[in-house]
Amino acid sequence: MNLIVNLIPIKKGGGQQVASNFINQSLKNKNHNILFLVTSETYCHTLLKDLDADFISINNSISSRIFFQYFKLPFIIKRNKTDVLYTMFGPGLNFKNIISITGCAYSNIFYPEIDFWSDYSFKQRIKLKLIDYYRLKTTLASDAIIFENRSMQERSIKLYNFPKERTKLILPSISDYKFENNDSFVKSLNSINSNNFNILLLTGWHKNKNIEIVPLILYEIQKQGRYDISFVITVHINHPDSVKLYNEAVKLKVDKNIVFLGSVEPHNIPNLFQKIQAVGLFSLLESFSNNIIESWYFKKPLFISNEEWSKSICNEAAIYVQRDDPKDISNKILEFLDDNSFKKNLKKQIENELLKYPDPREKVIQQFEFIEEIYQYKNG
Secondary structure, eight states, rough: OEEEEEEEOOOOHHHHHHHHHHHHHHTTTTEEEEEEETTTSSHHHHHHHHTOOOEEEEEEHHHHHHHIIIHHHHHHHHTOOHHHHHEESOOOOOOSEEEEEEEEOGGGGTTTTOOOTSSSSHHHHHHHHHHHHHHHHHHSSSSEEESSHHHHHHHHHHOOOGGGGEEEEEEOOOOOOOOOOOOOHHHHGGGGGGTTEEEEEEEESOOGGGGGGGGHHHHHHHHHHOOOOEEEEOOTTTSSSHHHHHHHHTTTTTTEEEEOOOOOOOGHHHHHHHSSSEEEEEEOSOOOHHHHHHHHTOOOEEEESHHHHHHHTTSSSEEEEOOHHHHHHHHHHHHHHHHHHHHHHHHHHHHHHHSSSSHHHHHHHHHHHHHHHHHHHHHO
């Protein structure tokens, strides 16, 4: 089978870790000829070069991407005698007589009842909703869809009548994390006070992530006389939204309990998790989020939004909070710290959940098995 794997939409965030796992494992598969499509100067681009893989890189601009997709890719598909085009995350790429399989991580297109873009301006909302419409149409036009979240899989069938037999739930893998010596990053971790209970927000700036609530949570916590709880946020302090958050923290006198760490490369994740005690995920919607599997793998409690998507993933292995209520979040944090029996039970629940998840090799095997199943179905 001649396979093209589209990684172009993956430029940053947890998708890099997922894609790097796939790259590493799939290159061990000698049954298929694989050509990767990747955005230039990304982590995945560097990895593909280091591994001497077969790939084509595209500049990180909308015009370059449109030109490549509509004018160059059809010739590449023909030249490579492509059988299947697999987009890991992003809008599906659909071409006549080529099997298209799409991994869907756009959670909001399957939750139409939630006004996902409500915090944006009217002009921005129009633009973002048009993009969502394009994402939904290209995803549903695919021959098959892979989901990480059972709730999204079920909604694709119920809301859009997508054939169940052409969907597949493949859970994220537990990455093979390796500790690497990185002196510059380890030095930056010195800004984290090891004497505090440090809650990690491993994310970039996006209104969906609800990072802005952090100063209010700390204010509620400190009202109760606790000054040993901090938040570590993986955004740069010079980002305009970071400046706003910091100014709010100064006004509430909680700025000493916030660390702006900056972005974190996937290979630095183990060092980071050695320095923190918990993970926070206050998103309105997620497809899955690496934060979940990483918090479990490193045995850190996870404070997560009390929503349909999160409960369909975490079951009893997380602490659910009202994402827009800083008092509820602060109370849940303090209750956790004071309840040893709850800590013990949570640890057991996390261990049970982890047993359900594949390792990187197993996940890639599942992906290839589904790709082959769809290939046989379309050619049978």
